[in-house]
Amino acid sequence: MSDEPILPGDGPEKVDDLGEEIRHVVEAPPTRIVVIGGGMAGLVVARECARPGFEVTLLEASGRVGGSVAPLDLAGMTLDAGAESFATRGGHVAELLQDLGLDADVVQPNPSGAWVRHGSRSVPLPKAGLLGIPSSPLATDVIAAIGAAGAFRAYLDRLIPVLKIGREHNLGTLVRKRMGRKVLELLVAPVATGVYSASPDELDVDVVAPGLNAALTRLGSLSGAVGELRSAAKAGSAVGGIRGGMWRLPQALAADVEARGGVVRTDAPVVSIEHASVSDEEPHDDGDAGEGLEVDGQRPGRWIVRTRDDDALVADAVVIASPADASLALLTPLDSALADLAALDWPAASSVELVTLLIEDDRLAASPVGTGVLVADVPDADVRAKAMTHSSAKWAWVAEAAGAGRHVVRLSYGRAGRPAETMSLEDAELRSQAVADASQLLNIPIAESSVTAFARTPWTNALPYATVGQRERIERVRTGVDGVEGLEVTGSWLTGTGLASVIPDARRTAERARGLRWRALTEALHPDGTAQAD
Numbered sequence: 001m002s003d004e005p006i007l008p009g010d011g012p013e014k015v016d017d018l019g020e021e022i023r024h025v026v027e028a029p030p031t032r033i034v035v036i037g038g039g040m041a042g043l044v045v046a047r048e049c050a051r052p053g054f055e056v057t058l059l060e061a062s063g064r065v066g067g068s069v070a071p072l073d074l075a076g077m078t079l080d081a082g083a084e085s086f087a088t089r090g091g092h093v094a095e096l097l098q099d100l101g102l103d104a105d106v107v108q109p110n111p112s113g114a115w116v117r118h119g120s121r122s123v124p125l126p127k128a129g130l131l132g133i134p135s136s137p138l139a140t141d142v143i144a145a146i147g148a149a150g151a152f153r154a155y156l157d158r159l160i161p162v163l164k165i166g167r168e169h170n171l172g173t174l175v176r177k178r179m180g181r182k183v184l185e186l187l188v189a190p191v192a193t194g195v196y197s198a199s200p201d202e203l204d205v206d207v208v209a210p211g212l213n214a215a216l217t218r219l220g221s222l223s224g225a226v227g228e229l230r231s232a233a234k235a236g237s238a239v240g241g242i243r244g245g246m247w248r249l250p251q252a253l254a255a256d257v258e259a260r261g262g263v264v265r266t267d268a269p270v271v272s273i274e275h276a277s278v279s280d281e282e283p284h285d286d287g288d289a290g291e292g293l294e295v296d297g298q299r300p301g302r303w304i305v306r307t308r309d310d311d312a313l314v315a316d317a318v319v320i321a322s323p324a325d326a327s328l329a330l331l332t333p334l335d336s337a338l339a340d341l342a343a344l345d346w347p348a349a350s351s352v353e354l355v356t357l358l359i360e361d362d363r364l365a366a367s368p369v370g371t372g373v374l375v376a377d378v379p380d381a382d383v384r385a386k387a388m389t390h391s392s393a394k395w396a397w398v399a400e401a402a403g404a405g406r407h408v409v410r411l412s413y414g415r416a417g418r419p420a421e422t423m424s425l426e427d428a429e430l431r432s433q434a435v436a437d438a439s440q441l442l443n444i445p446i447a448e449s450s451v452t453a454f455a456r457t458p459w460t461n462a463l464p465y466a467t468v469g470q471r472e473r474i475e476r477v478r479t480g481v482d483g484v485e486g487l488e489v490t491g492s493w494l495t496g497t498g499l500a501s502v503i504p505d506a507r508r509t510a511e512r513a514r515g516l517r518w519r520a521l522t523e524a525l526h527p528d529g530t531a532q533a534d
Contacts, residue, residue, distance in 0.1 A: 034318050042506075044502070045506045060265065060268060093499045096503055112393075128227070132188040389411075435448050
């Protein structure tokens, strides 16, 4: 390729030469992208990359795609075994659903909302709040939840001066200082543990509530800051769902990847990624990708991805979208800048177990605790579950699927930093525990004989993103990967759980992976590097 730009007055021969170079890039064989991990992040990356000029293969270790967005077959119904809703913020999920033709099936939950439980007492969660932090401390529902004394202490937040220098990064410390113990323990703790499987004292304010610190400094009170953030949010429900279940989304994504010419392989765990210039005879220099080795007749490329079945795929770019442990195991051998990532002080992965019950009891139709209950982590609590969702009260489509007189109730077990205690229980023991917990949380004694179906779903790869210090560790990962050409990484362990966070990051990751091909075209168009200034 010529390294001289075309200048006014240059002859047609030079223009023709550059045209040949551009044609060479555009007509080159497809850029091969291997995506490791078939969860939501990997599926979005594969779909965004499956377009003309690219050859995409997605490798998923398990027997299905979707990760924690999974189906559950129960008594003739297909429900959600994992995520059952999505956050509407940013519009990212809605846009994807529209692209996939699922927008007509988007539904909103029952607006009655959730309750919170502290010890043996359950109360409705005040509506005008953020993560349980009230925007109006003296509101009737706040007083009902934490008592007059607790509400007055929370109101003192309006009178406490705001530190103008520095900010509080710890959510628990911030709430305790500004609004007192009752707001923290009775409102914030149940929400934090239910949503993040972590104590408020472990959560980073700037991660779980972006903009809250800045609003606090501007307005002079935590309640005022919460009110501003809530007023800035778009009207309507903060969450949505899909009629029939969120599990339909990964199924639609996988089908679209294949329709675009991509390949989706399940039961294909990846055991290693190697620089294609590495051979037994030649040690690898981290700074040089080399010309590449030929593998099984495949044209040379930058990477060799090996699966457990000794299959080897040559790739020009690799995107790692697997869970944290698997991703770190693949990343650390690839470059000296990545070698020490696994040794960072990563928080312990959480294990969560979901129990789904189908209950035949007409008394549950009254929905005495709204759409569910979030449970504070306190000693001597009368329930072991951290949360319960009355799914057939929350979603009309679930109630229709269950039928008259039947109710779907889902309980969640397990908190951050320790394994779910239920993992060691036999099915019969866990079923009894779940029935007992549901009885307490619903305030209705439920007979085990009225439970006509039971299912348990363990999730063992949840890594808290929102804990203090996690952003710095994640920045180390991203900085290290940025220095390795043809390598990208994404996933909920880097972005935070929730599709509203996962989808936009996956799309940006796909853009960078595709950029490997278009950078070559840019270099052909601007051999003098002038494109960088455009």
